[in-house]
Amino acid sequence: MLPLTSLKIVLSFLLVVGSPVFSIPLNTHTTAVSLAAKFKAAGVTNIVASDRARAQSLHQAAKIGKQYANASITNVAPIGYTVQVGIGNPMKHYGLLVDTASGNTWIGADQYYTITRTSTDTGNTVAVSYGSGNFSGKEYLDTITLNSLSISNQSIGVADTYQGFRGVDGVLGIGPVSLTKGTVSNTDTVPTIMDNLLSQKSIHSEILGVYLVPVSEEDSTGTLTFGGWNSSLxxxxxxxxxxxxxxxxxxxxxxxxxxxxxxxxxxxxxxxxxxxxxxxxxxxxxxxxxxxxxxxxxxxxxxxxxxxxxxxxxxxxxxxxxxxxxxxxxxxxxxxxxxxxxxxxxxxxxxxxxxxxxxxxxxxxxxxxxxxxxxxxxxxxxxxxxxxxxxxxxxxxxxxxxx
Known part of the structure; x- marks a missing residue:
């Protein structure tokens, strides 16, 4: 059992790109990052209400055909999992929530976005609501780095305003690209992290494997496999x-x-x-x-x-x-x-x-x-x-x- 000596538990999180044991042609280099379980102070919010608000907002957004939906923000999610992501050159690290129900990647909540020589302001605006949080701001293109894994010209939302994301710097969206529809001005959809990994030939199949060990285990590690999966797990x-x-x-x-x-x-x-x-x-x-x-x-x-x-x-x-x-x-x-x-x-x-x-x-x-x-x-x-x-x-x- 994990001792709860604080309201933040840091877990090691292994990102494996590809695997040589499958017939799918995959890359074989490996990148290690950290996963943090962020717990807010006890009594701040209600997990059930937060999760329910998120589900209702996602449902509404899909029905109207775009990811931004008007929602009453009354609950702040009490827990989430973040990965440390490097952005820009020179690189700065941000803790982003891993989200399979969003296609957008954005930053600017707890930590401001730093413009570097790889930053490109597209002039577009971006806005997304999650039911238990939302953000709006500007779109930039920039380089995302996960140790040795690099994605160039990735669409990134830079928040001017946000709600419900205390304790994280933003979101790493790994959901379907259709979820970005209507979120960025002058744009139909924008390529996700996974889309760009494929188009930039870092992976040969748009597949993500997710392995999470229960947070109550002493050895709480996890694995993301880009381009395939890890059968040994x-x-x-x-x-x-x-x-x-x-x-x-x-x-x-x-x-x-x-x-x-x-x-x-x-x-x-x-x-x-x-x-x-x-x-x-x-x-x-x-x-x-x-x-x-x-x-x-x-x-x-x-x-x-x-x-x-x-x-x-x-x-x-x-x-x-x-x-x-x-x-x-x-x-x-x-x-x-x-x-x-x-x-x-x-x-x-x-x-x-x-x-x-x-x-x-x-x-x-x-x-x-x-x-x-x-x-x-x-x-x-x-x-x-x-x-x-x-x-x-x-x-x-x-x-x-x-x-």
Whole structure:
């Protein structure tokens, strides 16, 4: 278990570009960067409200056909994962939130953008809303560096104003390029980080592999693989799901799945999205109510999360996500918030024995589900733009009991 001696936990994060063990022609150089889990002060906000606001804003934005949507900003995300990204020449480092539900990369929140000799002001404006945050400002083209990996002429938003991004410098958008539509003036869409890696021949397939180790593990490391995936981190075959045809989930990394608790189906086949910048697993209200009843949980007013007793935890059943005919199972331990980090979610009792569930109500007029990082840290995930699909496999941490 990780000691929570501060509200910031720094994890090592390994970025692997390519792998020689696959038939896909890939680069083989490796870049190491750091991943930081940023936790705001206890009680500042509510994870459920923040995640729900984000889901509703993403849903609205996709429906109107552009990523900027008017939204009431009432919640600040309490947690996010950042990578240190070098920008410009001479290079300056910025801590950017890794976001698979955004195509835009931008900076200027906690740290201002420094103009260097590689900076080009396009004269365009840029604006994006995330539900739990937003920004607006100017567009620049500049060089992005991840140690030995370099991307030239990358579109970067430079914020004049922003909300909801305290503790980070901006966002590294690794979602589909369609998510940039309407965000930059005088422009239809702008190339994403992944688009430019492909066009500049740093990778030969637009594929991103994501490996997250649960933050409650002592050795909390992770791996991003650009251009492929790392099979040595998997303990099963890969199951691929095509991008859903259902609107508006199809505009994101959207898939179809069903959810079963024990032997009872709580969500029939529904379309939703996979999102690294969402914390929880959000599901449709009917499914949430069925899960709440089946577990015997009560809604905790302070945290907004479902809370269970130790006895109820001992009786928790598997929560099974069926994707393309394959069952991906969250064990009872995987269904709970890391108990050593209860203060992060607003539990001021100081009792690490309190048990909260990481499944929450998504609310109305949104997706059937959003699978956030609490799902992704239990499975290897592959975001495959080239073949329009998302892949999943089990890992050594699928059945971890560290929570």
């Amino acid at each position: 998997m303990t099963s075959d890969i199951t691929y799901a095509p991008i859903t045809t259902a609107s508006p989930a199809r505009n994101y990394w959207g898939i179809d799945q069903s959810i079963t608790y024990g032997n009872s189906t709580i969500l029939s086949s529904a379309a939703g999205i996979v999102d690294t910048a969402t914390v929880l697993i959000l599901i449709a209200t009917d499914a949430f109510d069925a899960y709440k009843t089946a577990t015997g949980a009560t809604l905790d007013e302070t945290t907004g999360l479902l809370k269970i007793t130790s006895d109820q935890y001992s009786r928790l059943k598997p929560l099974i996500f069926t994707i393309r005919g394959t069952a991906f199972t969250l064990t009872p331990n995987a269904q709970i918030w890391p108990r050593s980090m209860n203060s992060v979610i607003g539990d001021t009792s100081g009792n690490s024995d309190n048990i909260y569930l990481i499944v929450a109500d998504i609310g109305s007029e949104t997706f059937g589900f959003v699978s956030g990082y609490t799902f992704l840290e239990r499975f290897y995930s592959i975001f495959d733009t080239t073949n329009k699909r998302v892949g999943f496999a089990t890992t050594a941490y699928t059945e971890s009991t560290s929570n």
